[in-house]
Amino acid sequence: MTEVDAASTRDWVTDHLEEYLSSGGARGHVLDLTSVGGHAFTTHCLIKVVGRTSGRVYVTPLIYGNVAGEIVIVASKGGADTDPQWYRNIVASETIGVQIATQAFEATWREPEAEERHQVWAYMTHLYPPYLGYQTATTRHIPVVMLRPGRPIDVFTA
Template sequence: MSDDTSAAIRETRKDWVVEHREMYLESGGAKGHIMDITPVGGRNFATHCMIKYVGRKSGKVFITPLCYADIGGEVVIVASKGGADEHPAWYLNIRDMDQVEFQVATQAFRGTWREPEGEERQKVWDFVVDCHPFYANYQASTERQIPLVMMKAVEEIPVFKASDATGTRQF
C-alpha cells in the first residue's frame, strides 16, 4: 500500500478515531473499550485500549486509542499505521521510553513494554491477526515488518483524562 493510499484510509477514519478517543476519555473507559469496527474491516466485538506517551520531538503528551489483544497476561498493540510504509509516530515515541502508560476499559497502568522476536513474534502475530484480521491486509500492503508491542502492567494509575494530553494526534 502506498503512503498516499494509507493517508486516504486515515482521512476516511479520522472523524471516527477522534470520536472514539473522546468517548473513551469522557466515560473513563466505560465506553469505547469494546466497539463494532466492521465498517473498517474489523469485528463487531473488537477490543481497544489507549496509550499515553510523550512526543520525542515536541515533548507533548499524546493519548492514542488502539486495537489490542491480550496474550499471556500482556496487552499487545500493533504499529500498523493502516499498512503505511513508515511506522506510526506513537511507536517511534514509545521506542524512546523505558515505560509506557496504557488504559484498558476503566483501568490504567504504568508498565513495561517489549517487542517479541523470532518464534514468539510469529505466535503473537498469528494470535493478533486472528483477533483483528485486517492486520494481515495491512502487512501485505507494505514491505516493512509491522512491529508488535507487548505491554505488561506494573502499577495501577489514574484513568486518562482529555486534559492529560497536551498534543493532538496527527493522522
C-alpha cells in the first residue's frame, strides 16, 4: 500500500467512524464495499478497547459476522505483517465493548482453534473476499476473534 493509499484509507475509516458514532449507530452499520471487492451489504460493528500501555480508549469500526450468536471480527490490517493495535489491546483485556447498529454490549472474547477456526475463517472470507488476499500478502497467521455479548452498555459516542 502506498502512502497515498494509506492516507485515503485512514480518511475513509475516520469518516465511517464519525458517521457511526454521530448517528448512534443508525448509520454506518451496513456499507457497500463492492468498490474494494466486498459485497453491497457488508455489516460493521464498533469495538471499544483500552490501550494496554496508554490507558486511552479507542473505538474502531470493523466488518463482522455472526456465528452461533458470537460476533466474529478479523485482525487483518489489510494484510500487513503486524497485528493491528486493537487486536493487541483485546489480548491484554478480559472484556471489550462492542456496538452493532444501535445496541452496545460488554463482550468477552476468544480465538477459535483447529477445525472451528478453519470454518469461521471460511465464513468470514465469504462475507469479505479480500481477506483471502490479505492472508496471502503476509506470513503472519491472521487472527480471528469471537466475541460473546454480555450485559448491555451505552452506545458509543465521539
